[in-house]
Amino acid sequence: MKSEWHIVSNERIAERVFRMILRGDTAGIAPGQFVEVLVPGCYLRRPLSVGDVTDDRLTLIYKMVGEGTARMAQMSSGQTLDILTGLGHGYDLTKAGEQVLLIGGGVGVPPLMYAAKELRAAGKHVQVVMGFNSKGEVFGEDTFRAMGCEVTVCTMDGSYGTRGVVTDVLPTPTPFYYACGPMPMIKAILRTAGTNGQISMEERMGCGVGLCMGCTIETTEGFQRVCKEGPVFNAGALKV
Numbered sequence: 001m002k003s004e005w006h007i008v009s010n011e012r013i014a015e016r017v018f019r020m021i022l023r024g025d026t027a028g029i030a031p032g033q034f035v036e037v038l039v040p041g042c043y044l045r046r047p048l049s050v051g052d053v054t055d056d057r058l059t060l061i062y063k064m065v066g067e068g069t070a071r072m073a074q075m076s077s078g079q080t081l082d083i084l085t086g087l088g089h090g091y092d093l094t095k096a097g098e099q100v101l102l103i104g105g106g107v108g109v110p111p112l113m114y115a116a117k118e119l120r121a122a123g124k125h126v127q128v129v130m131g132f133n134s135k136g137e138v139f140g141e142d143t144f145r146a147m148g149c150e151v152t153v154c155t156m157d158g159s160y161g162t163r164g165v166v167t168d169v170l171p172t173p174t175p176f177y178y179a180c181g182p183m184p185m186i187k188a189i190l191r192t193a194g195t196n197g198q199i200s201m202e203e204r205m206g207c208g209v210g211l212c213m214g215c216t217i218e219t220t221e222g223f224q225r226v227c228k229e230g231p232v233f234n235a236g237a238l239k240v
Contacts, residue, residue, distance in 0.1 A: 001028070001086055007079045008057065010072070014139040016064045017107065018073050019051070022081065026053045031115040032090025032178075032200055032232045035060070036208040038082040039068040045084065046072070047205045047227070049180070051110035052117065058085075061110040061139070087208060088231045091115050091178050091198055093122070100124045101174060101197075102149075103166050103189060105131045105181025109140045111200055115178055120147045128152070129169055131185065135160035167192040179235075187240055195236035201226050 005024035013019045029035075029050055035058075036045035046068045052059035064073045075081075093115065100119055102112040109130055119126050126149040132138050133156045144151045152169050153161030162169055166181075167188045177197035179189055186199055203226040206212035210228030217226055219237045224230065 001025070002082065002084050005058065005081050005083050007075055007077055007081065009077055010075050012073075013061070015134075015136040017137065017139055018062055018064065018069075020060045020062070020072065020075070022058045022060070022083070023056050024058060024083070024085075026056055026058055026085075028086045029053050029058065030086075030090040031093065031118055032111050032198075033086055033088050034111075034208075034227075034231060036084040036087060036205075037068075037072070039071050041071060042068045044068075044206060045208055047087075047208050049107075049111040049200070049231075050114055052114050059110075059113075061107065061113075063107045084208065088227055089229065091200070091232050093118055095198065096122075096124055096176050096178075098124060099175040100126050101171065101177040101193075102126060102128045103130075103170070103177055103179040103181070103185075103193075104128070104140075105166060105185040106133075106137065108179075108181030108185070108200070108202065111180050112178060113140060113143055116144055116147055116149055120149065126150070127171060127175075129166045130154065131156075131166040131181070132160075133157065177235075183240065186238075190235060190238065190240070195234075197235045198232050199235050199238060200231045201233060201238075202231075203227075 005022040180200035203215040206214040215226040
């Protein structure tokens, strides 16, 4: 759904990471879905995962990595954005048992925040394992803890939390999991935790609505589009 959104706030929360809260029509936006933001001055829309939805507020957490996100980082309260919402297939939270594991790496953490809120509201015990390069990049820990989640933070350089990567601290046995992060992390999760979970894939997108085929990946069901058939796939369907 295409609509106009009003920026409520836009603040830096970690190194090159910003949280933008917008006001608009949030109907039908589910955990694990993404939006496409039309940034003034840029030709292609920017795909961003949904960090949270509360009443008429939408939270987007993004990393400043290029021209589009650099322009977004300069925006302030009162400005408006043209956004496509409710895109892609999100997490199927009905698959979760009473014990649930969320695994996120870097800017793969935001979609897990919305999922955690819904899982906690359903009475699930939620464990969260997050991985970052260093202390300056860490965000979201307080948000998860405020929900009542059990949280473990890892950093590659050991500057905060546990030194290492997320697969170093996964619980054994591993309960049903929801994950999102860079490809090396996803591959490690599949080797370590198996396929009893769902994974949100990060791929470069052109159109974001399934037309350009630019985000196609190979699955056990053939080639599928991350923006249309995904971004969330059953872990056992991935061929990575």
